[in-house]
Amino acid sequence: MRRFAFVIGAALPLALATAAQAEDVVIRIEAKRGTDAARATAEGWSTEFPDVVTFPLADGWVGIALGPMPREEAVPRLEQLKQERKVPGDSFLSAAEGRELTRIGAAAGTTIPAAAETPAGNASTFPQGAAQEQAEPAAGDLAGEDAPAEPETAAEPAPAQFVLRLESTTDRARAEEMLAKWRETLPEAGLWTLPNGRLAIGFGPMDEATGTAWLKAFKDAGAVPKDAFLAPGEDMGEIAIIGKVPDLGAPPAPDAASVPMPPLEDIQRALRWAGHYDGGIDGKDGPKTRAAIAEEIVRLRASPDTATAMAELIRRREAWRAEMGLAELRDAHTGLALPAPMEKLQFDRAERALSIYGPKDGSGAALILFSQPGGQQEMLDLAGLVTALGWVPAPERKVERGSVVLDGRNQTHIGHAEGRVVDGRVQGFVLIWPISDPEGQHRLAAEISDNLARFAPGAGEAQPEAPAIAPALAPTVAQD
Numbered sequence: 001m002r003r004f005a006f007v008i009g010a011a012l013p014l015a016l017a018t019a020a021q022a023e024d025v026v027i028r029i030e031a032k033r034g035t036d037a038a039r040a041t042a043e044g045w046s047t048e049f050p051d052v053v054t055f056p057l058a059d060g061w062v063g064i065a066l067g068p069m070p071r072e073e074a075v076p077r078l079e080q081l082k083q084e085r086k087v088p089g090d091s092f093l094s095a096a097e098g099r100e101l102t103r104i105g106a107a108a109g110t111t112i113p114a115a116a117e118t119p120a121g122n123a124s125t126f127p128q129g130a131a132q133e134q135a136e137p138a139a140g141d142l143a144g145e146d147a148p149a150e151p152e153t154a155a156e157p158a159p160a161q162f163v164l165r166l167e168s169t170t171d172r173a174r175a176e177e178m179l180a181k182w183r184e185t186l187p188e189a190g191l192w193t194l195p196n197g198r199l200a201i202g203f204g205p206m207d208e209a210t211g212t213a214w215l216k217a218f219k220d221a222g223a224v225p226k227d228a229f230l231a232p233g234e235d236m237g238e239i240a241i242i243g244k245v246p247d248l249g250a251p252p253a254p255d256a257a258s259v260p261m262p263p264l265e266d267i268q269r270a271l272r273w274a275g276h277y278d279g280g281i282d283g284k285d286g287p288k289t290r291a292a293i294a295e296e297i298v299r300l301r302a303s304p305d306t307a308t309a310m311a312e313l314i315r316r317r318e319a320w321r322a323e324m325g326l327a328e329l330r331d332a333h334t335g336l337a338l339p340a341p342m343e344k345l346q347f348d349r350a351e352r353a354l355s356i357y358g359p360k361d362g363s364g365a366a367l368i369l370f371s372q373p374g375g376q377q378e379m380l381d382l383a384g385l386v387t388a389l390g391w392v393p394a395p396e397r398k399v400e401r402g403s404v405v406l407d408g409r410n411q412t413h414i415g416h417a418e419g420r421v422v423d424g425r426v427q428g429f430v431l432i433w434p435i436s437d438p439e440g441q442h443r444l445a446a447e448i449s450d451n452l453a454r455f456a457p458g459a460g461e462a463q464p465e466a467p468a469i470a471p472a473l474a475p476t477v478a479q480d
Helices: 014-022 035-046 071-083 139-143 172-182 208-220 264-274 287-300 306-324 376-388 438-451
Strands: 024-033 052-056 061-070 092-095 101-103 161-169 190-193 199-207 229-232 238-241 326-331 336-341 345-351 354-359 366-373 396-400 403-409 413-422 425-434 468-470
Touching: 024 035, 024 071, 035 052, 035 061, 061 071, 061 101, 071 092, 161 172, 161 208, 172 190, 172 199, 172 238, 199 208, 208 229, 208 287, 264 287, 264 306, 264 438, 287 306, 306 326, 306 438, 336 366, 336 425, 336 438, 366 376, 376 396, 376 403, 376 413, 376 425, 413 438, 425 438
Parallel strands: none
Antiparallel strands: 024 061, 024 092, 052 061, 052 101, 161 199, 161 229, 190 199, 190 238, 326 336, 326 468, 345 354, 354 366, 366 425, 396 403, 403 413, 413 425
16 A cells, blocks of 8 residues: 655755756656566555656656646646645655656546646545555656666665554544644644544654654553554545644654753752743652653653653753843842842842832833741731732632732733742742743743842841842842
């Protein structure tokens, strides 16, 4: 049966591409050894395309193509047919000049001039079930030039392609509902009509090594059914609703050196930053950490290998921190240290237990730090003050022994506050962020929460100092 194939690209210098615009070409889709085999296959193609032709190659091979047509028409047509998977993925353009082209179909056996124009082909799905043997394209074909007079040899067969089969049904309406649901998490999924008539949701194609590794990763994350399996592409029948080729990171080569696992505490911080972990930053390998790692591997799709995927996630977090301009703020009034986007904030004032940083250059951001002696009741009193001042509008409250979290938003901003009782003191922060950047707000709140620490007694316990910024990922910035 027809196998999936990947595109083989070829670079073309600008000068050659410009000169080739006026020439006629054919879209090479297959090659068969022997005239009878080639004609039988070409006749199958001709039921779907009106411009199928055959032409002799070297060593008894016969090429099967669409055309001829001007190159400027052939280029977009080939691209569209490949995107829709209606021709093999390694189809390519070949010069029509000098070839003996024989029309297949209504005008079977007619030899046509190489320069003749033919209408664009029908875009229907190509017939399934025919064995496919590809001939190696000549170097001149790939470059858009006439090939030197040298034999064309058969290429190595393309690697077998597989599809991750998710579930199936006999009902078309139900199948389309299932496909729509699966596309919420796997947007590339498609629908196949199996040889037995059932309709199957699939995700692919991919080579076997990639499919095997990602099937395990998807199952570990609970992203696919436990009985999902990898099916050979040739067993999937016909495509009923086309999907897309998924962009999946390749698994490590068998002989490749293993990537070292990053420290688990760094992984937990990156997972919280990504929004997939709400456990403690303790460096312990618990069920929450394992579940978050599995979920993030599927979301990131960088690699099915845990160490490789987590190293990439940590790299992305560091790049975001640098882009955000995070620096370590050491606030003398409260004695608290934390990462803060000081390019968007400026010190405003200190009032009793509060240290207030307002928006800088119209950023719409604000940060309030608080620290005072007390316990559970004092913490709840501060939470009430935050609500009354509207810093966290209409908040949802999560209160536990020794901690409180407030989340709320209105038409202009998102408010997030956290308070904790630590060693007989209530300390915490309020982050106000523009409503237009919810992802940035979540990530920044996670960074502050995970790194908030006391570096000195507060102003009520020692002589106050001017607020200062210590360098983290950005240069030191002095505050007035």
